[in-house]
Amino acid sequence: MKIDSIQNGIVLDHIKAGRSMEIYKLLGLDRLDCSVAIIKNARSTQMGKKDIIKIADRIDLNLDVLGFVDPGITVDIIEDGKLVQKKHVQLPEKLVNVLKCKNPRCITSSEPHLRSMFVLTDREKRVYSCAYCDTRYHR
Amino acid sequence: MRNLLNITDLSTGEIDELIALAEDIIAHPETYQDVCRRKKLATLFFEPSTRTRLSFEAAMLDLGGSVLGFSEAQSSSAAKGETVGDTVRVVCGYADIIAMRHPKEGAPFAAVQVASKPVINAGDGGHNHPTQTLTDLLTIHRERGAFRDFTIGFCGDLKFGRTVHSLVSALARYTGIRFVFISPEELRLPRYIVDNTLKRNNLPYIETTSLESAIPDLDVLYMTRVQRERFFNEADYIRLKDTYILDCDKLERAKPDLCILHPLPRVNEIAVEVDEDPRAKYFEQAANGKFIRMALIMKLLELSV
Known part of the structure; x- marks a missing residue:
């Protein structure tokens, strides 16, 4: 399968196979006007198979979201068809307005305008806790 | 500016200071009677309470300050749909410090995002209740002399019991304390x-469903009420509410220096006959609540004598 390379934009590479649609939704890529290509199950020498997202525009990316979904992702910045910067993401300490607390007793469930906030409470197990009510969310 | 949302917002050193200050207030109340002159405490109680609200108000009055506020959501603008944040922002224009109780978990965290005055969490749903914990700690300290070398049993609703959660978090920071958790399967910690x-700090603990088998080993027994308001399903509440009832028969197997605590109000989980037992300390515990809150108000307002 052939996907045209982009001239100016961003390539999200080394996405664990099957996670690309989650990233697509969390980053709100459906709202973009530019071309966005999602490549699922691309062959990878390192990973066996992987997903890739290509965005034909230099948009502001929420790196925390990427780190939360998959800290192994790399972000390639492309200018004039050339790779000018490669960023590595990591598991973020805090997630703002990314997750919604599922605890019906949490104040964020009755006051939905509040900023949702989760903090990393167990890096090893990748557990985040709601900053309001401490409800845990396993990644 | 400091707030108190969770007991772990305070270091063990700060808790020791608060306890020492409360002890001094108990010994010399007249010294503190004007410390908060011209200061106002707002008690924002979106959920009914007797002890917590009245002890906060008594604490501020005994420090020479004044009190304003409401005692249920229906008598505040929350009934008109006002958010917690807006209510708190407005009240910060009227008061110097806020004590807030709310049925939703994390409501005080929402409050401190916009508050310009110190906020004290006076209970947020089944989540945290740090001033009850300070009250419990002061009582245990007065009875045992120190936070070490004892076994504490928690009995009843350990799932929704916020007083239990906060006290466990607080005691977990000391060494030499053993924990016993007594509850029905459905209401486990x-x-x-x-x-x-517990596990992360390698603390010794056991979980059991039997109060009778656990009671002989305990130095402190913390009884709790099964709270109707925490259940979505009334049938579950009815089924579980009478699981544990502490009476004089059960206490025959307990140590002579056992210290029996309860955050109150009780329904029937401690038989009235136990009140006459010298090991019953729950009314002293309620009285201690005023003194530790006096100490806390002084600390958060950065006042001293």
Whole structure:
């Protein structure tokens, strides 16, 4: 399968196979006007198979979201068809307005305008806790 | 500016200071009677309470300050749909410090995002209740002399019992304390407390359903009420509410210096006959609540004598 390379934009590479649609939704890529290509199950020498997202525009990316979904992702910045910067993401300490607390007793469930906030409470197990009510969310 | 949302917002050193200050207030109340002159405490109680609200108000009055506020959501603008944040922002224009109770978990965290005055969490749903914990700690300290070398049993609703969660978090920071958790299967301590607090710190603990078998080993017994308001399903409440009733028969097997605590109000989980037993300390515990809150108000307002 052939996907045209982009001239100016961003390539999200080394996405664990099957996670690309989650990233697509969390980053709100459906709202973009530019071309966005999602490549699922691309062959990878390192990973066996992987997903890739290509965005034909230099948009502001929420790196925390990427780190939360998959800290192994790399972000390639492309200018004039050339790779000018490669960023590595990591598991973020805090997630703002990314997750919604599922605890019906949490104040964020009755006051939905509040900023949702989760903090990393167990890096090893990748557990985040709601900053309001401490409800845990396993990644 | 400091707030108190969770007991772990305070270091053990700060807790020791608060206890020492409360002890001094108990010994010399007249010294503190004007410390908060011209200061106002707002008690924002979106959920009914007797002890907590009245002890906060008595604390501020005994420090020479004034009190304003409401005692249920229906008598505040919350009934008109006002958010917690807006209510708190407005009240910060009227008061110097806020004590807030709310049925939703994390409501005080929402409050401190916009508050310009210190906020004290006076209970947020089944989540935290740090001033009850300070009250419990002061009582245990007065009875045992120190936070070490004792076995404490928690009995009843350990799932929704916020007083239990906060006290376990507080005591977990000391060494030489053994924990026994006595509850029906459905009301066991939440797993996140077991994992994050007990297991992570390698604290000795056991979980059991039998009060009778656990009671001989205990130095402190913390009884709790099964709270109707925490259940979505009334049938579950009816089925579980009478699981544990502490009476004089059960106390025959307990140590002579056992200290029996209860955050109150009780329904029937401690038989009235136990009140006459010298090991019953829950009314002293309620009285201690005023003194530790006096100490806390002084600390958060950065006042001293």
